[in-house]
Amino acid sequence: MNRRAHLGALLALPMFWLIGIYIFSLVMLLVTAFWITDPFTSKVKPGFTLRNFEQIIANPAYFSTSMRTLGIALAVTILCILISIPLGIFMAKVAGPKMRALLAVAITLPLWAGYLVKILAMRITFTEEGFFNWALSPFGISGPGFSAFTVVLTLTYLWLPYMAVPVYTAIRQLPPNLFDASADLGAGAWHTIRTVVLPLIRPAIIAGSIFTFSLSLGDYIVAKFVGGSTQMIGSIIASNINLNPPIAAAFALVPIAFVVIYLVSVQRTGALERM
Amino acid sequence: MRSKMFTGRPKMLAGAAFVAAAALVLTGCSAGDDTAGSGSTGGLSIDVPDVAMHSAMGDMEKELNIVAWSGFVEPAWSDQFTADTGCTVNRRVAGTSDEMVQLMRTGDYDLVSASGDASLRLIAGGDVAPINLDLVPNFGDDIVPGMKGQIYDTINGKSYGVPIGRGANILQYNSEVVTEAPTSWDVAWEADSPYAGQIIGYDAPIYIADAAVYLMAHQPELGITNPYALDQTQLDAAIKLLKQQNKIVSEYWADPAAQITSFMGGTTNLGTSWEILRKLTGDEKFKSVLPAEGSTGWSDAWMIGAESKSPNCAYAWMDYTSSPEVNGAIAMNFGMAPANAAFCSLNDEAAAHCDYFNATDEEYFEKVWFWTTPIEQCIDGRTDATCTNFQQWTDAWLTVKS
Structure with a gap:
């Protein structure tokens, strides 16, 4: 009995957090998505309409923005993976202790700076007369300016630590004798990475990708400051949040749907159990 | 530990997935059935809820809650007000008109510095009360004529706003690149602009009105007489122009700091701006012009909440800030033309400010179409047409950039 009370007390706070705040607000969001907005005063009235969801698919601007956001989030995730794996292998298996500590600090240091500060830094870097164009002009290269490409670069910069840290940790935990065995059996470095390292660190990559993918899906400040005329799902939600909360609520379910689809497909591969 | 933390999640997520999938299925079902939604408003008359007007001044309350643009409520003049009246001023700075409307709907605020697109x-929502101008003695003959009795704050003969100041959305350019001073907006709108790729646009649905102002001059056959009264054909033409411009813009701005860095960083050489933003660049190479077509602009007014708990403090504030000195201080702090022209003759500095912002130049402001909420009723007086409302503008605006 006493043990039960203890368990209840222990779980009270997390359960309140999960149900009271997390689930409740999600449900409210879902309910609002069916409500009606008075077109003139933009006052929200409880009711039931599916028009808000219809808009997401019927309005070509909304649909193409959803697809673009999905593409950007996938590109950011892939870029983060491509950077993190060689970096993780170098840090864990090649670099000396000093170099390793230095790189670990370098990766996590940007997390200490404010989110907006980092975005504005990227904005200044990519202006026409900014650092990027200045540094590369001797080679005849001019930067991407403010575009969807710059959005991908900036989001990669923002979320890389969330991928790099778990990947590095996973590689560091790989027993050295696996590498020895692989080498003894005649596998080259590439072969070892592909057949030994990658399958073993896959859970870490998936854990990291959940962060990079979902954080990118929800972001719109980056698109606003370095995207030129790039719109993301968040831009549309922000445009509607005051004027037409129901359509903003309906649209907020799109990234949730993307993440759910992503997680379900990841779960089918069995990767989540091994995390 | 990690695996424990994660095993619980898939089930919960599966639940969410089911809900999301159900929603998608439902959406599919409704595609052919267009009964829900718009068209519910019916008649064209503006039904203004009957909200009582404050009839006479009484004892001052303890505090005054104001929603305002940044720079409108500052200790430099609010401290003196508190000393005079005993009303403690609580300021809430809002970033957009939409945010102001949402905040006023909470009923927690007594006053708002509303722009024409919010008022x-x-x-119409019954969120603000008509104003008893007898209780605002400073609202007198010195208020510039262009800010009295405008459609955005005077409905059915009742005044709802006490004007604070106004400004125009001007064409700013970098004179080192744009060597020939432009006199028309054509450099910002036409596909063959020599400055393609270096043009900045404003990032809000109300920017559609800027396209409409240009069309008024260049496509008279569309019959646009007021950029805030667009029927569907006229809105489509404006959106077509905006899409054409989208191909030649460097970016859009909503955040003033982003606009300034865009000009200063060389990404943008020409585009929509405010006088105060040009001033803030601190660089004389940036010049501005009010082009021949005219432009859009904004005009702000104090409005009192329908459920204000401190009406006496609110009226005292509206009167206090309409005096030449305080009105001028707000205008100088924010960088706009003051509503009270008497400020301009106070001293040399005030006169220079009024001159720079064209405060008393009605000819200048006659070419400026102040932001007004587009509504279904055509505010240009047409009765044979249905105009597009702000929600339609918002939807249309989002199609421009994709």
Whole structure:
């Protein structure tokens, strides 16, 4: 009995957090998505309409923005993976202790700076007369300016630590004798990475990708400051949040749907159990 | 530990997935059935809820809650007000008109510094009360004529706003690149602009009105007589122009700091701006012009909440800030033309400010179309047409950039 009370007390706070705040607000969001907005005063009235969801698919601007956001989030995730794996292998298996500590600090240091500060830094870097164009002009290269490409670069910069840290940790935990065995059996470095390292660190990559993918899906400040005329799902939600909360609520379910689809497909591969 | 933390999640997520999938299925079902939604408003008359007017001044309350643009409520003049009246001023700075409308709907605020694109919505929603001008002695002959009795704050003969100041959305350019001073907006709108790729646009649905102003001059056959009264054909033409411009813009701005860095960083050489932003660049190479077609602009007014708990403090504030000195201080702090022209003759500095911002130049402001909420009723007086409302503008605006 006493043990039960203890368990209840222990779980009270997390359960309140999960149900009271997390689930409740999600449900409210879902309910609002069916409500009606008075077109003139933009006052929200409880009711039931599916028009808000219809808009997401019927309005070509909304649909193409959803697809673009999905593409950007996938590109950011892939870029983060491509950077993190060689970096993780170098840090864990090649670099000396000093170099390793230095790189670990370098990766996590940007997390200490404010989110907006980092975005504005990227904005200044990519202006026409900014650092990027200045540094590369001797080679005849001019930067991407403010575009969807710059959005991908900036989001990669923002979320890389969330991928790099778990990947590095996973590689560091790989027993050295696996590498020895692989080498003894005649596998080259590439072969070892592909057949030994990658399958073993896959859970870490998936854990990291959940962060990079979902954080990118929800972001719109980056698109606003370095995207030129790039719109993301968040831009549309922000445009509607005051004027037409129901359509903003309906649209907020799109990234949730993307993440759910992503997680379900990841779960089918069995990767989540091994995390 | 990690695996424990994660095993619980898939089930919960599966639940969410089911809900999301169900929603998608439902959406599919409704595609052919268009009964829900718009068209419910019916008649064209502006039904303004009957909200009582404050009849006479009474004892001052303890505090005054104001929603305002940044720079409108500052200790430099609010401290003196508190000393005079005993009303403690609580300021809430809002970033957009939409945010102001939402905040006023909470009923927690007594006053708002509403722009024309928010005021009509507030009046029609019954969120603000008409103003008893007898209780605002400073609202007198010195208020510039262009800010009295405008459609965005005077409905059915009742005044809902006490004007604070106004400004135009001007064409700013970098004179080192744009060597020939432009006199028309054509450099910002036409596909063959020599400055393609270096043009900045404003990032809000109300920017559609800027396209409409240009069309008024260049495509008279569309019959646009007021950029805030667009029927569907006219809105489509404006959106077509905006899409054409989208191909030649460097970016859009909503955040003033982003606009300034865009010009200063060389990404943008020409585009929509405010006088105060040009001033803030601190660089004389940036010049501005009010092009021949005219432009859009903004005009702000104090409005009192329908459920204000401190009406006496609110009226005292509206009167206090309409005096030449305080009105001028707000205008100088924010960088706009003051509503009270008497400020301009106070001293040399005030005169220079008024001159720079064209405060008393009605000819200048006659070419400026102040932001007004687009509504279904055509505010240009047409009765044979249905105009597009702000929600339609918002939807249309989002199609421009994709």
